[in-house]
Amino acid sequence: MLEVMIDNKDGNVWDISDLVSSFQWKTGRIGKASSAELQFVKGGIYENKSFRYSNGDILRVKKDGFGVFYGYIFSIDTGKDEQVKITAYDQLRYLMSNDTYVFKNVTATQVIQRIAGDFGLKVGALADTGHKIPSMIEDSKKLMDIVCKALDLTLIATTRNYVFYDDFGALRLRNINEMAVEFVVGDGSLLYDYEFKRSIDSDTHNRVKLVRDNKESGKRDVYIAQDSANIARWGRLQLYETVDEKANAAQINEMLNNLLKLKNREQKSLRLSAIGDIRVRAGCYVPVIIQEISINQYFLIDECTHTIEGADHTMALELKVI
């Protein structure tokens, strides 16, 4: 059962669960507020005269008692007929404005706490990222970009990946290792369609060429790594890059190998359409089993869209394939 409430912030809370014809909830893993789109019917015979909905009102959605969405109305679309469409975003929407910050020796967690404090956002449980970022000077930058950058720097330094999101009205930061869901999506379980794309069209290279201008000898040093077997298969797809003069041969060779390892493969993307389970959101780890394309592993969800129309609940998942 979907429970939809609109809080006018003036003491009135309206339960519009029975009016809602469709509900869509979108979550993204990085730097995005989750959004809820709601369609309902206005002007019913029994509609209370004082029933109102305005921008800024709180929209709260629960499903079977599970808190799904808690956010604020940002746009209202309506016309002559009785359909009304409301779009709401969670607290993260308020991180889309710019400000200036100078951080020294702080963790990503502290960055979030500081910004949330300054902008009056409600904070829930934040994981301690542990890694101290030496310095971050952000001059008139988007707050969301500042947070994402702090998390990026943490990821690069510690290889720990965190997901920052709004959990039913409170900001949360969680390590992705804790975000595994306890059910499988795949053959015979929830899945009803998938789109699997394998491509060498973009960002696939089987030959890497790095050059460095050598001031001392006045020449260009060239470093090449390639996979001949793959070149025979796909033709030669070269990646050409200039490297920093200061890098030494060992560093360049390491970079060369890393790049080849990373790029010398098909780029894969996987989209699933499945029966909905409201506990799934972007940032979750979900086990996927699809025999036809021999997939049996955990995937990180990049984007997740839940659609509820009447009794039908489906979800579309965009997965990150590494």
Added chain:
Amino acid sequence: MLEVLKQIATNTQEAGSPVAVMFGTVTKVSPIEVLVDQRLSLSNDGVSDPSLQTLILTEKVRSLAVNDSVVLLRVQGGQQFVVIDKVV
């Protein structure tokens, strides 16, 4: 539409923090601290390696006093600032 595109392009540019000339006021010496536009407080972290410093001083500005106005150059990326000279 054109205006929107221009706005997006400008924002994209700005997000990369391109090189820019800025003015600031010295608020503290040793370690030196410069306030830019009353919002951005920059300080030399006392690190000796210039590639790690936030505020990079040049020979010309060795002796700065509190309330001196200075010209700064923001290094691409916006993580470092070079104090070029004193404004008189």
